[in-house]
Amino acid sequence: MLGYHALMADSVKGDIFGYLLGRGRDDKKLPVIHLTMVAACKNHHGSGVGPALMKDVFETVAAAADHIGACCLYLEAACEGLISYYEDWGFKRVSSKRLAMYMPIATVRDALTPADNDDFLDAASDEVA
Numbered sequence: 001m002l003g004y005h006a007l008m009a010d011s012v013k014g015d016i017f018g019y020l021l022g023r024g025r026d027d028k029k030l031p032v033i034h035l036t037m038v039a040a041c042k043n044h045h046g047s048g049v050g051p052a053l054m055k056d057v058f059e060t061v062a063a064a065a066d067h068i069g070a071c072c073l074y075l076e077a078a079c080e081g082l083i084s085y086y087e088d089w090g091f092k093r094v095s096s097k098r099l100a101m102y103m104p105i106a107t108v109r110d111a112l113t114p115a116d117n118d119d120f121l122d123a124a125s126d127e128v129a
């Protein structure tokens, strides 16, 4: 095994996400897809496994989001050092004091659009093929 990721249907407090996603403040919980883990085998770090895993995350989320009614892809970075890694993928931080990050479903789909993903997604698949 080169690596794995784990996704689950989850919900987050609606107030801050409602605001961030332009839905207005909402006290109710909002459905999200939670990326609970992405991990590459230690001796394969930096070799394209991470990007291939992220491409699979985006494809899975794009396919499942409408069924779940999810408004965003959500994660909690394991440490401050990983924030910029996820920002490079297009995730945004919920607030500077928290490690929670999100990506609207439309952004996930944009990342899978061929014109937009030449730099990382296609190359990522080729590298680990």
Ligand SMILES: CC(C)(COP(=O)(O)OP(=O)(O)OC[C@H]1O[C@@H](n2cnc3c(N)ncnc32)[C@H](O)[C@@H]1OP(=O)(O)O)[C@@H](O)C(=O)NCCC(=O)NCCS
Pocket (backbone or CB within 6 Å): 037, 038, 039, 040, 041, 044, 045, 046, 047, 048, 049, 050, 051, 076, 077, 078, 079, 080, 081, 082, 085
């Ligand atoms: C996250 C992961 C899949 C990325 O794999 P990858 O795409 O092959 O990328 P790399 O491992 O080369 O790391 C990418 C960048 O993230 C940084 N990074 C990775 N893990 C980090 C950590 N725990 N703390 C700080 N920075 C980290 C690397 O330094 C690297 O930065 P650089 O490009 O400036 O050198 C891989 O680092 C991993 O499996 N990490 C262990 C599990 C983990 O922490 N998962 C995230 C849980 S939120």
